[in-house]
Amino acid sequence: MIFARGAFPAGFGGIFVEAKDRYLAIAVLAFGLVYTIAAWNLPRAPVGNPFGPVYFPLGLGLLVTIIGSLMLLQSWKSQVKEEKTIGKHGKYALRIMIVLLLCVGYALVFHMLGFLISTLAFLSAFLIILNGLKKWFLSVSIALLDTLGVWYLFEKVFLINLP
Amino acid sequence: MPTLEYLMYGFRVVFIPSNFLWLTLGCFLGTVIGMLPGLGPATGIALLLPLTFVMKPETALITMCAIFYGAMFGGSRSSILLNIPGDGSAVASCFDGYPMTLKGEAEAALAISAIASFIGGLISSVAFVLLALPLAKVALMFGPPEYFALMVLALTATASMSEGKILKGLLSMALGLMVAMVGLDPQSGVSRFTFGNLELQGGIDFVVVIIGVYGLGEVLKNLEKMGRKEVMQPIKKKFGRIWISKEQWRRSIVPILRATSVGFLIGILPGAGGTIAALMSYNIEKSLSKEPERFGKGAIEGLAAPEAANNACSIGAILPTFTLGIPGSGTAAIMLGALMIYGLQPGPLLFEFYPEIGWGVVASLFVGNVIAALMNLPLAGLLVRILAVPPKILYPLITALCFIGVYAINLSVVDFYLLIVFGLLGYAMRKFETPTAPMILASVVGRKFEQSFRQSLMLSHGDFSIFFKSGISITLLILAALSLIYPIVSGALKKRRHAI
Numbered sequence: 004m005i006f007a008r009g010a011f012p013a014g015f016g017g018i019f020v021e022a023k024d025r026y027l028a029i030a031v032l033a034f035g036l037v038y039t040i041a042a043w044n045l046p047r048a049p050v051g052n053p054f055g056p057v058y059f060p061l062g063l064g065l066l067v068t069i070i071g072s073l074m075l076l077q078s079w080k081s082q083v084k085e086e087k088t089i090g091k092h093g094k095y096a097l098r099i100m101i102v103l104l105l106c107v108g109y110a111l112v113f114h115m116l117g118f119l120i121s122t123l124a125f126l127s128a129f130l131i132i133l134n135g136l137k138k139w140f141l142s143v144s145i146a147l148l149d150t151l152g153v154w155y156l157f158e159k160v161f162l163i164n165l166p
Numbered sequence: 167m168p169t170l171e172y173l174m175y176g177f178r179v180v181f182i183p184s185n186f187l188w189l190t191l192g193c194f195l196g197t198v199i200g201m202l203p204g205l206g207p208a209t210g211i212a213l214l215l216p217l218t219f220v221m222k223p224e225t226a227l228i229t230m231c232a233i234f235y236g237a238m239f240g241g242s243r244s245s246i247l248l249n250i251p252g253d254g255s256a257v258a259s260c261f262d263g264y265p266m267t268l269k270g271e272a273e274a275a276l277a278i279s280a281i282a283s284f285i286g287g288l289i290s291s292v293a294f295v296l297l298a299l300p301l302a303k304v305a306l307m308f309g310p311p312e313y314f315a316l317m318v319l320a321l322t323a324t325a326s327m328s329e330g331k332i333l334k335g336l337l338s339m340a341l342g343l344m345v346a347m348v349g350l351d352p353q354s355g356v357s358r359f360t361f362g363n364l365e366l367q368g369g370i371d372f373v374v375v376i377i378g379v380y381g382l383g384e385v386l387k388n389l390e391k392m393g394r395k396e397v398m399q400p401i402k403k404k405f406g407r408i409w410i411s412k413e414q415w416r417r418s419i420v421p422i423l424r425a426t427s428v429g430f431l432i433g434i435l436p437g438a439g440g441t442i443a444a445l446m447s448y449n450i451e452k453s454l455s456k457e458p459e460r461f462g463k464g465a466i467e468g469l470a471a472p473e474a475a476n477n478a479c480s481i482g483a484i485l486p487t488f489t490l491g492i493p494g495s496g497t498a499a500i501m502l503g504a505l506m507i508y509g510l511q512p513g514p515l516l517f518e519f520y521p522e523i524g525w526g527v528v529a530s531l532f533v534g535n536v537i538a539a540l541m542n543l544p545l546a547g548l549l550v551r552i553l554a555v556p557p558k559i560l561y562p563l564i565t566a567l568c569f570i571g572v573y574a575i576n577l578s579v580v581d582f583y584l585l586i587v588f589g590l591l592g593y594a595m596r597k598f599e600t601p602t603a604p605m606i607l608a609s610v611v612g613r614k615f616e617q618s619f620r621q622s623l624m625l626s627h628g629d630f631s632i633f634f635k636s637g638i639s640i641t642l643l644i645l646a647a648l649s650l651i652y653p654i655v656s657g658a659l660k661k662r663r664h665a666i
Contacts, residue, residue, distance in 0.1 A: 024598065027598050031337060038344070041359070045356065045358055046356050046357075047356075048351075048353075048354030048355075048356055049354065049355070049356075050354060051353070051354060051624070052620075052623065052624075052628060055351075055353060055354050055620055055623075056351040056353070056354050056356040056358060058619070058620070059343070059347060059616045059619065060344075060347050060358065060359075063340050063343055063344055063347070066336070066340050067337065067340050070333055070336055070337050070340070073333055074333055077333075095389060095390045098389055099386055099389055099390070099593070102386070102389060102565075103386075103586065103590065106382075106565070106569075106582075106585075106586050106589075107583075107586060109569065109582070110569075110579055110582035110583055110586065113573075113579055113582065114579055122566060122569075122570075125566065126562055126563070126566055129562035129565065129566075130558075130559065130562045133389075133558040133559075133561070133562065134558050134559070145559060145563075146562075149563055149566065150566075153566070153567075153570055157570070157574070164577075165570075165573070
């Protein structure tokens, strides 16, 4: 192929997995095994070939198990260069956790509070987290505008009922 | 010549006011989405997908195509002006586009990128018209075993080519197929992996997977970058005349034509998307050039080639999607999903029974390219200001759009939790540098893939040799095997060369 080396950005380089992926390999292997067992225990089809619904899941489970083993094998062969990067990750990991919790919270209250209130609250909170408390007024107004806009679009233009 | 008549019919469909309006809007949205760093055409189409449910199918598909190549036009704006690629396929545009800006040639850079994109798009559209019907006729020869083999090839090629990491590509593919397994098995009624949840019996809607991985996952990934003190270069806002000189045109035209054919062919191949097309054509130009040392320092042909290639590639990718039902890239997979939502079968019948869709889309490629070029040439300076919208406001709004979009599909909150799960998965996959395109492709075609496998076995009463009985399926399976073996062999060779 005509891919000249060096023209690719960093992420494109290796064809094989890198050493830091050992944990990923173990997780993939475990998942593959669990899935294979679950696939084997699927109910057999009452009509036709009893193994009909089992072939594919079983094959997939085995495939993932093999992929996991190969990844593990490769991570063992290559010299592991452990890098301590936890401190660097800490700050944004927290932010992503908060955002995820917000999303789950949104899903929980969506039916209870209805679209308008829950979306307004969700957006305001999200915007304030990113932009800081000082700009709360801007955040809330953007959230309000957006919520009303979406609501109008769905209820009146697309005729999709929101709770 | 009937093809020409069909095409004229297609043009009439495109110029229906509502279609034309959406086409223009799609080009605009695509350009904007392509420009914003971190958001690519896949995200744009995924977010728009729920909105298109209220449109007529031809309008919806025309809009999606417009977003697709609009994003190819727009993706290079931030590459050229800021050295930040708007999406993967605009990476190669940074190599020479940004140096041109530094040299004070931003106007010429913006102009050549729009011109190259336009030429690449236009020539590919012609090729599309010429190839659509013959390719669709080939599909008529396909029975279940051949379809099975074709999908094996599409999936393995996507897994092995998407980003060069073959094991992770295969893993991503397997995950997508696993998603497709969830729910009631349509042939036997056995419920699989539903964990007793009634809502899961209908299966996981691939729209949720797409919006989760490309929408929410993308937002989460971008949250990471935020807050880090980014030194934003001041964006150039005043522009002179956005045009190129005769000398620059002379340098660029041959590379543009070469890159167009490379891009179109790569687009048709399953798996290899715009990123590979752009990088490959850049490398071809560099190796063919008499003065390769100019590359990377603002050579205009180094910008023109990848720009033409990624547009040609986006149109090439649509071709097998409509004619064979095998998408040529992740974004095209989403469009295949849209076709399936409307209950349309891609293939020859699509062009015969629904000419307004088949030929309407084809004609829209021509019209849309003109619109996108017009939008990008004189308005480039204006559009670039959109890059100044702070992401801190943008990403929360996109997140809300993801949720509303998912809700509009089934009016069910269960999909919210699935969205969060897939958003997290999409984020994790990006963290572990696992390509997402194979998973999207697999989750869209997964059910059909399994059906074709089991239908084949039913035809042969359980005899597996049916997959090796016809020349077509043997060839396709051999190609699939080669697509897996090739990267391993070439990787080993590379290692050996390094060792010496």
